[in-house]
Amino acid sequence: MTDTAKPVSISLANCAKTFADGTRALEPLDLAIHAGETVVFLGPSGCGKTTTLRIIAGLEEPDAGGKVLFDGVDVTHLPIEQRNVGMVFQSYALFPNMTVAGNVGYGLRIRKVPEAEIKARVSEMLAMMQITRLADRRIDQLSGGQRQRVALARAIAVRPRALLLDEPLTALDAKLRDTLRLEIDSLLRSLGITAIYVTHDQAEAMALGDRIVVMEHGRVAQIGKPREIYQRPATRFVAEFIGTMNRLTGSVRNGTFTCRAGGVAWAQAPAAATEILFRPEDIRVVESGEATGLSGTVAAAFFLGDRTRLFVDVGEAQPLVIESTARRDFSHGDPVGLAIDPRGLLVL
Amino acid sequence: MRHETRRLILLLLPAGIVFAAFFLLPMARLFFIGGSGKTGWAAYAAILTDSLYLDSLFSTLGVAAATTAATLVISGISGVFLQRHKFPGNALLVSMLTFPLAFPGVVIGFMVIMLAGRQGLIGQVTQALTGEKLVFAYTLSGLFMGYVYFSIPRTILTVMAAAEKLDPKLEEAARSLGASPWRVLLDVIIPGLKPAFISAGAICFATAVGAFGTAFTLAARINVLPMVIYTEFTLSANIAMAAALSFVLGIVTWLVLALARTAAGSSVAAAG
Numbered sequence: 001m002t003d004t005a006k007p008v009s010i011s012l013a014n015c016a017k018t019f020a021d022g023t024r025a026l027e028p029l030d031l032a033i034h035a036g037e038t039v040v041f042l043g044p045s046g047c048g049k050t051t052t053l054r055i056i057a058g059l060e061e062p063d064a065g066g067k068v069l070f071d072g073v074d075v076t077h078l079p080i081e082q083r084n085v086g087m088v089f090q091s092y093a094l095f096p097n098m099t100v101a102g103n104v105g106y107g108l109r110i111r112k113v114p115e116a117e118i119k120a121r122v123s124e125m126l127a128m129m130q131i132t133r134l135a136d137r138r139i140d141q142l143s144g145g146q147r148q149r150v151a152l153a154r155a156i157a158v159r160p161r162a163l164l165l166d167e168p169l170t171a172l173d174a175k176l177r178d179t180l181r182l183e184i185d186s187l188l189r190s191l192g193i194t195a196i197y198v199t200h201d202q203a204e205a206m207a208l209g210d211r212i213v214v215m216e217h218g219r220v221a222q223i224g225k226p227r228e229i230y231q232r233p234a235t236r237f238v239a240e241f242i243g244t245m246n247r248l249t250g251s252v253r254n255g256t257f258t259c260r261a262g263g264v265a266w267a268q269a270p271a272a273a274t275e276i277l278f279r280p281e282d283i284r285v286v287e288s289g290e291a292t293g294l295s296g297t298v299a300a301a302f303f304l305g306d307r308t309r310l311f312v313d314v315g316e317a318q319p320l321v322i323e324s325t326a327r328r329d330f331s332h333g334d335p336v337g338l339a340i341d342p343r344g345l346l347v348l
Numbered sequence: 349m350r351h352e353t354r355r356l357i358l359l360l361l362p363a364g365i366v367f368a369a370f371f372l373l374p375m376a377r378l379f380f381i382g383g384s385g386k387t388g389w390a391a392y393a394a395i396l397t398d399s400l401y402l403d404s405l406f407s408t409l410g411v412a413a414a415t416t417a418a419t420l421v422i423s424g425i426s427g428v429f430l431q432r433h434k435f436p437g438n439a440l441l442v443s444m445l446t447f448p449l450a451f452p453g454v455v456i457g458f459m460v461i462m463l464a465g466r467q468g469l470i471g472q473v474t475q476a477l478t479g480e481k482l483v484f485a486y487t488l489s490g491l492f493m494g495y496v497y498f499s500i501p502r503t504i505l506t507v508m509a510a511a512e513k514l515d516p517k518l519e520e521a522a523r524s525l526g527a528s529p530w531r532v533l534l535d536v537i538i539p540g541l542k543p544a545f546i547s548a549g550a551i552c553f554a555t556a557v558g559a560f561g562t563a564f565t566l567a568a569r570i571n572v573l574p575m576v577i578y579t580e581f582t583l584s585a586n587i588a589m590a591a592a593l594s595f596v597l598g599i600v601t602w603l604v605l606a607l608a609r610t611a612a613g614s615s616v617a618a619a620g
Contacts (some may be wrong), residue, residue, distance in 0.1 A: 057520075057524065059520055059523075079523070080520070080523045080524050081523045081524070081525075081526050081527060081528060082526075084526070085524060086524065086525075087520065087521060087524035089517045089520075089521065091515065091517050093515065093517035093518050093520065093521035094521075095518060095521075095522070095535065095536065095539075096539075096540075097535075097539035097540075097542075106522070106525055106527075106535070107525030107526055110525055110526040110527050110531060111526055151521075154521075154525070155524070155525075158525060158526065164524075
């Protein structure tokens with residue numbers, strides 16, 4: 001007995017969505033999702049990520065001309081009940097009139113699977129999600145984390161061709177979110193299922209996605225592996241949406257980027273650059289006495305235990321964010337020397 | 349604790365007074381009047397042994413049950429539809445559907461006669477088509493039609509309010525698991541509307557048991573309890589029998605509603 005149907009590859013061709021009131025939720029989109037891959041749609045609310053998921057699920061049809069293919073077969077006009085996809089919602093969407101076991105076995109009962117087989121599969125699912133002891137509970141007796149485990153078990157029980165998750169962790173508190181994220185990750189790996197995961201949380205996207213599709217205003221801003229998206233963002237929007245980005249304004253002269261706080265040596269600097277971007281981990285506070293030509297004053301310091309998060313005023317609109325692991329007590333107004341790793345510099 | 353109890357009693361006092369004055373005392377008085385006639389307590393036995401009374405009891409409950417069932421089906425379908433599909437004229441249609449709330453039973457009876465009476469629309473159409481005039485206004489069928497007509501408004505508003513609270517994600521989840529629209533209806537929509545169906549159905553049933561105006565207008569051959577009570581009270585001046593019948597009508601209605609609520613379990617509590 002395999003745990004899932006053979007994972008499916010999904011492609012979208014020219015899929016746009018305009019709602020009845022004329023709002024364009026999604027600009028024409030082309031996307032290929034490989035079999036067994038986990039793709040995360042990431043973006044702020046209203047960016048079109050959920051609409052895209054609903055088109056893949058079969059809950060929405062794309063505008064005329066758009067196509068959805070499962071393993072090369074056109075399913076554009078196939079309603080969701082015939083697509084065999086598992087769905088997990090932010091609001092759990094568990095049936096309140098059924099027990100936990102009733103919920104998990106629902107899809108199998110619809111498929112008229114023999115009762116004994118349903119029972120076996122349900123207990124297998126409950127064991128996998130570690131909720132066996134909840135089998136006979138009513139849904140309103142469960143906590144949020146337990147509900148989402150039931151929802152996952154219910155979606156997987158029918159061996160779907162793809163698993164679609166719409167902000168499944170958003171309604172949970174931070175600690176539970178971390179635990180469940182780990183569980184979902186190992187679940188997706190062990191099932192080898194094609195999974196599409198929608199979130200606005202970049203940490204979730206980075207942790208779970210084989211690839212991330214960053215979306216903005218109904219358009220794809222960038223598609224890539226988490227590392228590519230983080231280190232080589234294609235647009236300013238991507239750079240600023242994912243992680244923290246520092247910014248210095250100035251100009252390039254003789255292989256040095258000059259700004260109010262001093263100079264940054266950068267041999268490959270594009271001559272026309274007026275702004276450079278870099279991540280907090282690419283800048284460090286130097287020991288006093290080491291001259292770097294770049295300095296600022298501490299605007300705020302938060303001791304986090306393993307490191308100190310510094311906000312350093314360098315005469316720009318926004319202070320620089322620096323993660324310092326130095327065993328040093330920073331306080332407001334301290335002058336600090338700074339060094340930037342030129343490998344982390346970006347111009348967008 | 350004593351203070352708390354005293355406060356509770358004080359808060360319950362208004363409801364208690366009203367309950368005692370308008371329910372307990374009249375019902376008790378009714379019960380004793382029922383046994384004070386020429387035949388004494390046998391009046392109660394007569395309800396079960398006299399076929400006139402027993403038949404009227406059964407036809408009253410039968411019409412009420414049929415009215416409740418038909419009203420719930422019609423209001424269920426149209427209530428969910430009207431809530432889900434907003435079209436031009438939607439609000440107007442909803443307000444028109446709630447129109448009969450304002451009509452007294454007499455007017456409803458008059459409308460039934462205009463539709464299914466001797467000079468009614470259905471009679472004219474059937475005569476033109478088959479040569480035979482179909483007239484049912486003056487029977488239980490006519491009464492049933494009138495009751496359904498005035499029960500729809502209350503039910504449809506309750507159903508619409510409940511349909512608005514249904515989580516569309518539940519239906520999507522069911523569909524993603526392979527449920528056809530029919531299964532979604534059975535497994536998600538109807539269970540979701542169940543509390544509304546029970547509370548609206550209870551009101552519908554109780555109203556249909558006790559309604560008098562419509563039956564009085566259609567009169568003649570209709571043998572329902574409120575009519576029998578009226579006849580016993582005014583025409584036969586058999587006050588004891590009228591009281592006994594009223595008491596039994598009240599108890600039976602209460603019993604049916606209590607049973608429906610128990611059968612529905614905890615979902616009624618949510619319906620309020």
